[in-house]
Amino acid sequence: MSNSRDLTVASFNLLNLQLPNTAMYPNTRRYTPEIYNQKLTWTANIIKQLDADIIGFQELWSAKCLVDVFEKANLSDDYTLVFIKDPDAGADLPNWDGIAVAMAVRKPWQVENWKRHKDFPEELLLNKRDRSLQELQNNPDLVDETEDEDLDSAHEDEEIHVDIKKFSRSPLEVILKNADRDDVPNFHVFCAHFKSKRGSRLDREEYHHPTIDFKSHKDALGAGLSTIRRTAEATALRIILNKIMKDTNTPVIVLGDLNDGQFSNTLAILSNQPDFRWYADSTAAASNNRNDTGLFPAINLQQLRSLKDTYYSHEYKNVPEVIDHVLASEEFYDYSNSRFWSFRDMHILNDHTDDHGKDKIKSDHGVVRVRFDWNKAEDE
Structure with a gap:
């Protein structure tokens, strides 16, 4: 077993995990009990393979589904599940309008608090x-x-x-502590799922407008709407992060299906583009204003030390790229004076993406796992 202060985090898009015989999208076929059980089995096996302390999930329709997955994996006693609605608030495990994110936290890591972010912060003004x-x-x-x-x-x-005033899919913020070690700081983990690149569908009012031909330009208009929403969501989450990170040494991780690559405008806004250290005497990665609120994409940290460039977590229009991310603050960066952990490696489980099949038993996203070793800067 690894050091109890080491940390492994993962991001897992579940591809519409929904209860059998239960509605999803209007044109989506409902799962039979057999297909549901197969999906549970496949998902449980991936979770066991990940062996992660923290797993952020996307595309979850019902809390009951995730409970079923961890029961199938025989891991219910090892993990605490966190949802965007409190299961204790009612007699039944909650459902929500559409897909949602969730999180699983393994002992000795313990949930101190959690929050669902639906409304954009008041500082979000795109004017x-x-x-x-x-x-x-x-x-x-x-x-x-x-x-x-x-x-x-x-x-x-x-x-x-x-x-735009709200997230289309609410990010989940969870504050964690190490129940076994008082020397480990509490830290924040956000799980997010931004709007996809797939174009938004026009409303009936535009699609059947009596005088203006919006319909002929629906692809361009839909793509524009999706891009604007994804950009706004990245900006809103960045503002929330600024409030936590600025002038503090609070460790922060953001993970999830962000639907854009690491060099996109979306990731540039969300990460705040921290400085990387390129040579031994460089001061670029030392504590400074930019890195104080910056987030380092794990895919960049992995590629800086890798001889291969074959990483991808999703394929859209035959273009494979990494859109499922783990972003970590300077408290997880090797060359930061504020470091508590150092980056060990990133691995993407993506062999299944080529054959996830018509029944959607397997996810169409690779599952990203990132490991950090406890390695406090002052211990050197």
Whole structure:
């Protein structure tokens, strides 16, 4: 058994784990009891293979399903399950409107608190006013005082207003402690599932508009809606993270199906693009303002030490890429002065993605597992 302070985390998209004979999406075939049992068995085997302390799940329709999985794996006594709704609040295990995220936490790690984030934080304001360059030149105080003296970046933005107030799928925040070790700090783990790249469907009002031909442009409009929502969700979660991470040494992990690659705008916003250390004397990864709130993508940490570049967790339109992520704060980064853990390795279980099948027994996503070794900076 590993050191009780070591930490293994994983992200697992369950691909519509729902109870048998129970509705999912309008055009999705319901599972038979036989298919449901096969899906439980396959999912339980993956969980045992992961051997992870913390597992974040996506695409869960019912809490009862995850309870069934851990019973099937004979791991119910080892893990605490955390959902976006409290099972103790009612007589039955909760369901929710659509798919949701959840988390499993293994002893000795213990849930101190948890929170569902549905509403965007009040600071999330995607608004920009239309002002001429002359107006900005005459009144430079109309823009952020931290802007560069060059007003190009202020003038390039014409009027923008994006009105999104909620996450389409609520992120789950869980605060964890080590029940066996007082020297291990409490830390926050977020499980998220952002809007996919698949275009949103137009509402009936636009699709059948009497005078404007929205229908001919539904692919472009749908893709635009999806991208705007995913970007807004990344921004909202980044604001939530800033409040926890700024000027603190609070360890934070974000994991989940973020539906974008590590070099996307989505990940750039969410990670805050921390500095990596490229040579021994570099001070880039030392504690500074950017790394204070930055998150290091595990896929980048793995690729920096790997001779192969064959990592992928999902394939969309025949393009394989990593869209299921584990992001870790500087308290998990090898070269940080604030380090408690160091990155050991990342592994993606993805052999099953080629044959997940019409019955959806297997997931169409690879399962990402990342290991961190307890390695406090002051212990060196």
